[in-house]
Amino acid sequence: MFNIIIGQYVPGQSVIHRLDPRAKLLAVFLFVIIIFLANNWVTYALAIIFTLLGVFLSKVPVRFIYRGLKPIIIIIIFTFILNVLFTKEGELLVSYGWFHIYEGGLIQAVFISMRLLVIIVATTLLTLTTSPIDITDGLEILLGPLKKIKLPVHEFALMMSIALRFIPTLLEETEKVMKAQSARGSDFTSGSLKSRVKAIIPLLVPLFVGAFKRAEELAMAMEARGYRGDVGRTRLRQLIWSLSDTFLMLVTLFLTAALFILRG
């Protein structure tokens, strides 16, 4: 029933896979900001080329990218139509009764859809080529300076790792409890709102009880093994910043400059 891979990570050995997660996080973060600078054909073309280059280099089968896009394609089409119909700028192209299509509306619709597609593909590419643990490690180091303002960065990262570790376990447990309650006549998928809400309670109670029991056991195990937080902690897996990571940063900065110069 819940046949999922967390983060849709597709293992591989491509250039993009081997990049440092910190570099990838920074690049994607910068990219989704600077994409808002694009406002004409040249700048959008540049952003699209940058994204497609990433997809090509990652060697991830296109169907995985498509899978990331699928849930949102209807929304993109809807947005496209909405923008075509309600923007009244530029030359009138088609007019039929109350139905008008303006040149400006059409261009705006294409641009907004492009921006969405590019952002989604870029972030999907990040989660497709970087394992969740690598993302957590990268985030912890990138946010490290925030420790100076007393933000518990290390604790956040550890909570994330614990959460990632327990998602599959708890999904399995959810499935088990749902089946057990269904066998006793519970119905989660039909009936009135009230009956559905009532069905949620016997689902959540055992889930919380089970989850908290696991938490207690894990906390005890960690304390027994002498876990004492961030201080003096060493890492099994070290992140290594290489030349290709610097190169990715330079390319992203170059793209930023290009978008600034070429935007209309």
Next chain:
Amino acid sequence: MKVKTLVGNGIVAALYIAVSFVIQPIAYINIQFRIPEMFNHLVIFNKKYIFGIVIGVFLANLFFSPMAAYDLVFGVGQSIISLLITIATGKFIKGLWARMAVNTVVFSFTMFLIAIELHLAFNLPFLLGWLTTAIGEFVVMAIGMPVMYVINKRVDFKRFV
């Protein structure tokens, strides 16, 4: 931070994601009924749950939302701001039900941040976006009040973090 707080919140975040998976089909569209949003009420029982809820929202958006880039900023931001408002007002408001009601209103109100997100991403009209998202949030969190109340009677949320 105590190990218990750390682990408890990690597990709550995992539970948030596990539950959002079960009801995935009705989340992530314009009128969303995200059932795990009920978990926002956990902060009423113990304010330390803020970590688990925020991390749950963060991970759910990072790995499961096709709109990751936008949701990470606005969705996580909305959760943090609302939870902090609820914790701050909790000092002046007595009683679980009153606090949960305030929490529900705060979360529905701050959906304007999500409306800004939808406006930026899809050029959707701001007020329409706010209305649709606030309705979804309000309904789920209002339903969540008795649900979380009953569950608390059975498991006692307070002592787990």
